[in-house]
Amino acid sequence: MTDGPEYGFDTLQIHAGARPDPATGARQTPIYQTTAYVFRDADHAAALFNLQEVGYIYSRLTNPTVAALQERMATLEGGAGAVCCSSGHAAQIMALFPLMGPGKNIVASTRLYGGTVTQFSHTIRRFGWSATFVDFDDPDAVKAAINDDTRAVFCESIANPGGYITDLDAIARISDDAGIPLIVDNTSATPYLCRPIEHGATLVVHSMTKFLTGNGTVTGGCVVDSGKFDWTASDKFPSLSEPEPAYHGLKFAETFGPLAFTFHGIAIGLRDLGMTLNPQAAHYTMMGIETLSLRMQKHVENAMTVASWLETHDAVEAVTYAGLPSSPYNHRVEKICPKGAGGLFTVALKGGYDACVKLVESLEIFSHVANLGDTRSLVIHSASTTHRQLTEEQQIAAGAAPNVVRISIGIEDPKDLIADLDQALSAAG
Numbered sequence: 001m002t003d004g005p006e007y008g009f010d011t012l013q014i015h016a017g018a019r020p021d022p023a024t025g026a027r028q029t030p031i032y033q034t035t036a037y038v039f040r041d042a043d044h045a046a047a048l049f050n051l052q053e054v055g056y057i058y059s060r061l062t063n064p065t066v067a068a069l070q071e072r073m074a075t076l077e078g079g080a081g082a083v084c085c086s087s088g089h090a091a092q093i094m095a096l097f098p099l100m101g102p103g104k105n106i107v108a109s110t111r112l113y114g115g116t117v118t119q120f121s122h123t124i125r126r127f128g129w130s131a132t133f134v135d136f137d138d139p140d141a142v143k144a145a146i147n148d149d150t151r152a153v154f155c156e157s158i159a160n161p162g163g164y165i166t167d168l169d170a171i172a173r174i175s176d177d178a179g180i181p182l183i184v185d186n187t188s189a190t191p192y193l194c195r196p197i198e199h200g201a202t203l204v205v206h207s208m209t210k211f212l213t214g215n216g217t218v219t220g221g222c223v224v225d226s227g228k229f230d231w232t233a234s235d236k237f238p239s240l241s242e243p244e245p246a247y248h249g250l251k252f253a254e255t256f257g258p259l260a261f262t263f264h265g266i267a268i269g270l271r272d273l274g275m276t277l278n279p280q281a282a283h284y285t286m287m288g289i290e291t292l293s294l295r296m297q298k299h300v301e302n303a304m305t306v307a308s309w310l311e312t313h314d315a316v317e318a319v320t321y322a323g324l325p326s327s328p329y330n331h332r333v334e335k336i337c338p339k340g341a342g343g344l345f346t347v348a349l350k351g352g353y354d355a356c357v358k359l360v361e362s363l364e365i366f367s368h369v370a371n372l373g374d375t376r377s378l379v380i381h382s383a384s385t386t387h388r389q390l391t392e393e394q395q396i397a398a399g400a401a402p403n404v405v406r407i408s409i410g411i412e413d414p415k416d417l418i419a420d421l422d423q424a425l426s427a428a429g
C-alpha cells in the first residue's frame with residue numbers, strides 16, 4: 001500500500017508498512033525467520049556495509065518483518081522513521097544513546113513507570129549519564145532543571161499508573177527554547193489516543209509489550225523519530241552531526257536528513273547494543289496493532305464505566321482516572337488525548353494495605369500480574385510487589401501508596417468486571 005495522509009487511522013493500523021509478499025503473494029506479512037540475507041555480489045555487499053544502499057544484511061540490524069512493523073509505527077505516530085527493539089526499556093536506552101555521553105543528563109518527570117524511574121535513577125549512571133526528576137506540572141521547574149549538559153527532556157503522555165496527563169505542548173516549548181529534544185513515552189496512550197509529535201515531541205518511545213500488542217504475548221519496544229529536530233543546530237549532538245569513524249567519517253545528519261536518527265539507531269544502536277526485536281515478536285505485535293483502535297475504544301469505554309462505579313463505592317477513598325470529571329487532569333483530555341484517557345488508573349481503599357491485599361486475592365476475572373494493557377483486566381498492589389523495596393514516602397510519590405491498587409481495564413463485559421470488583425470489595429471488608 002502507498003500510504004498517505006489521506007488514509008484514516010483504522011486503515012493505516014492494518015495496511016501501513018505491509019504489502020503482499022513479492023515472492024509468494026502471501027497476504028499477511030510473513031515471519032522472515034532468517035538470520036542473514038544473500039548478497040547479489042561483492043559490490044552489493046560492500047554498498048550495504050557502507051550504508052550507500054539500503055537493504056538487508058543480518059537480522060541484528062534489519063529484518064523484513066520487523067521493517068514492516070517499523071514503518072507501521074512511524075506512520076501511526078506521524079514520524080519520519082522508527083526503530084524497533086526488544087523491550088520498552090531497550091527503546092529508552094536506544095532513544096538516549098545517540099544523544100548522551102559521560103557527564104550528560106536528562107530532565108525527567110517524577111511521574112513515570114516504576115521501572116523507568118529505576119533505570120534512570122540507577123542503571124544509566126553506569127554509563128556516566130544522570131537524570132534530574134522534576135514535577136512536569138511546574139514548567140518553570142522543568143526549565144530551571146535544564147543546564148548546559150542536558151541532552152533530553154523525558155515524560156509520559158498519559159503517565160503510568162494512570163490519572164496523570166502531561167501538557168506536552170507546554171513542555172515542548174521549554175525543550176525547544178533549550179535546543180534539546182523532547183522524548184515522550186506514549187505506551188499508556190498509544191498513537192490512537194495521543195500523537196505526541198503533533199504536540200511538539202521529537203522522539204516517541206513505546207513499550208509495545210502493552211496495548212500495542214495488546215494480548216500479553218511478547219515484549220517489544222520502539223523509538224519513533226519525528227524527523228524534525230535539527231541535530232546540526234548546536235554542537236550538542238556530535239553522534240548525529242559529526243563524522244562517524246565506524247562508517248568512514250559519514251555524518252548521519254548530513255547524509256540522511258530527517259532519517260538521521262533512525263539510521264543511527266539501526267547502523268550504530270542495534271549493531272552495537274544488539275537489543276534487537278525478533279521477527280516472531282514483530283508478527284505478534286502487528287497482529288495486535290491491526291485491532292488497536294477497536295480495543296482502545298473499548299478499553300476507554302470500560303475504564304470510564306468501571307472508574308465511575310468505583311468512585312461511588314463506600315470502600316473507595318479515591319479513583320485517579322483522568323476521564324472522570326473529578327480528576328484534576330480531566331481538562332487536559334480534550335487537548336492531549338481527545339479520544340479518551342486510556343485504560344489505566346489507580347484506586348485508593350479506605351481499608352488500607354490489608355484491604356488492598358484482600359481485594360487482589362479475591363478478584364476472579366482480574367489477574368494479579370505485573371503487566372498492563374492486555375485484553376484481560378489486570379490488577380496489582382504495587383506496595384506489596386513492584387514497589388516493595390521503597391520507603392512509604394517513595395511509594396506515595398510514585399502513586400503506589402500502601403492503600404492503592406493499580407487497575408488495567410480489559411475489554412471484557414463491563415458488567416462482569418463491576419460484579420467481580422463488587423464481590424472482591426465486600427470480601428476486603
Ligand SMILES: *Cc1c(COP(=O)(O)O)cnc(C)c1O
Pocket residue numbers: 087088089090113115116156160185187188206207208209210219220221372
Ligand atoms: C512497561 C512499560 C515500560 C517498559 O517496557 P518493557 O517492554 O516492559 O521493557 C516503559 N514505560 C511504560 C509506560 C511502561 O508501561
